[in-house]
Amino acid sequence: MKNIKFTLLLLACGFTAAVSAQDVASITQAETTRIVSTLSADNMEGRATFTPGIEKAADFIQNEFQRIGLKPLPGEDDFKQTFSMYRVSPKEQEVKLNGKEIKPEKVFAITDKKELKWTNKGKQKVVTVGEKDNFRTVLGELNNEQQDVLVLVHPKHEDLFSRYQHYLSSGSVKKQLTQGSSKVLVLTDQAKAPKYKVEVENKIEQLQLTNVGGMIEGKRKDEYVVFSGHYDHIGIEAPVAGDSIANGADDDAAGTTAMIMLADYYKQQPQPERSLLFVAFTAEEIGGFGSKHFSEQLNPDQIVAMFNIEMVGKPSKFGPNSAYLTGFERSDLGTLMQQRLQGTNYSIHPDPYPEQNLFYRSDNATLARLGVPAHTISSVQIDQDKTYHTVNDELEQLDMEHLTNMIKAIALGSAGVVSGEDTPTRVDKSQVR
Known part of the structure; x- marks a missing residue:
């Protein structure tokens, strides 16, 4: 009898593992490569804010959302969430001190x-x-x-x-x-x-910024789970060996690709319990203005969790198929993900670079300040990475197998929050600066 029970247990475990593997089979390396290659291509010109390159990237992401079959974000008529900002640029500055x-x-x-x-x-x-x-x-x-x-x-x-x-x-x-x-x-x-004379003249422009977002409506319409990545980068830099385009393949075409792939994955699943929001943020590199605008459009108390994804195109210090979660100790979202990933080839760890202040350096910080369990998933070895914010952050630097596996890991690790079985603790707003 014991042997029969043991055999049944093994079969059950094997069956569960097979289901998990089958669940994420639609997340393929070929599709991952197609999307990240497009976003980090030279013709996107580094996707700097307020440039034709970032507008081209926004159009591409919008087309992907249309292909997948997402709906616009709550309160929006289409996938582009557009808002205005002011750019103040120095024009003339004249100063005389004591003549x-x-x-x-x-x-x-x-x-x-x-x-x-x-x-x-x-x-x-x-x-x-x-x-x-x-x-x-x-x-x-x-x-x-x-x-x-x-x-x-x-x-x-x-x-x-x-x-x-x-x-x-x-x-x-x-x-x-x-x-x-x-x-x-x-x-x-x-x-x-x-004695002094100061004359300053500035050029003031009102310009548009655009987040690109879509939704899968859940059974609990007003409970939201956010998957995000920023799609802007730093644009054109001083030439290095004839190359002046900072393609931003890892930062953050990789994270944006993961977000799009997760939208495609979850759209192929049965209707989720909670509504899923998929957002490509603009202007992260110049102050996080995209995530700030997004946070003002929703009641943060209705956002159950945020999986922000940034720089997941290279293996972490913990080895293949692993990533870390910034601000791990601020909620139990990371622990819930770890539990969901038990028995798989994937793992999530606490941020090993607290001195880098990464929790505050990405788009998760805005919602975390409002109490949302908002964290960034990353795998870059930031203390050693030589391509960060350079023209060398190109597609060839990415480990495509690792990137694809990171998307699968997030799909499996987020399953409990999406299904409504897991509800992470809130971030203590008083402890977030």
């Missing part, structure tokens, strides 16, 4: 205003960053300053000053233009400014 003209490369302004015209007869506050002062600390304090400020920065801080100046020279993106205070920073050996 001495300052070179433009030694000036930058932090302002939403189209024009600034200051003289020492105005109401600006003058702050000096001396040789021994901490420039970063002063910048942090300036964020809370309500008054317009002219900041005189000692040349010792030239390296950090130049980095900020270069970053702002390409413009800043803002959801709203405010009437708040402005700051003008000048790299100078002058410690006082009894």
Whole structure:
């Protein structure tokens, strides 16, 4: 009798494993390769925000959602969730200190205003960053300053000053233009400014951004499970060996591909218990504006979980077919996934790079701040990866078998949340900055 029971148990286990294998059989390496190859191709021009390349990528993702048979997101008429932002770009900057003209490369302004015209007869506050002062600390304090400020920065801080100046020279993106205070920073050996003249002119553009999202409506229509990845990247960079396109194959064509493949997979299954939202976020690389807009369209209390997927095209430090979950300790979503993956070839681990602050560096952070069990699944060895944000992040760097297996792992690991059998604990909002 014991032998019969044991045989039946083995058969049952074998049957379960066979079903699991069959369930994810539709997730193929050929289809994975087709999608990630298209998203990371040179003709997408690196998918930078506000470029024709990212618009082309949005069209491709929309067509994939149409092919799969998804519905638009709640409250949307089509798959493109479009919204407006402002880009503020420096046009002209002229500064004179005590009668001495300052070179433009030694000036930058932090302002939403189209024009600034200051003289020492105005109401600006003058702050000096001396040789021994901490420039970063002063910048942090300036964020809370309500008054317009002219900041005189000692040349010792030239390296950090130049980095900020270069970053702002390409413009800043803002959801709203405010009437708040402005700051003008000048790299100078002058410690006082009894006489000054500042003139700043900016170019202000109202531009459109687009998330691409679709849905499979569940039996519980108002309980949502989100699968996401950001489809933007950094665009055209300085040429390296004649190549100037930062294709963003791993970051994050890989994650976007996984999201699309999961949409296709779940569409082929019976109607899920919970509604499934599949979203390709825009503008992650310049401030996470896509996920922020998305979070404002839904009640976060109705979002049961978010599986954000980023940089899953290369094996993790834990070996083949493994990934890690950022912010693992902030909810039990990772533990629930681990339980679902027991007995498979796949595994999910806590984030091994806490010093990298990855929990806050992707689109999961916006919803996590609202209490949603929102985490990013990744496998990149971020401390060693040499292609991150370079022109070398190309298709040839990806391990296609690993990427395909990561999609299968997420499909199996998310099954309990999708079916309504698993409900992860909420993130403590007070513990998320």
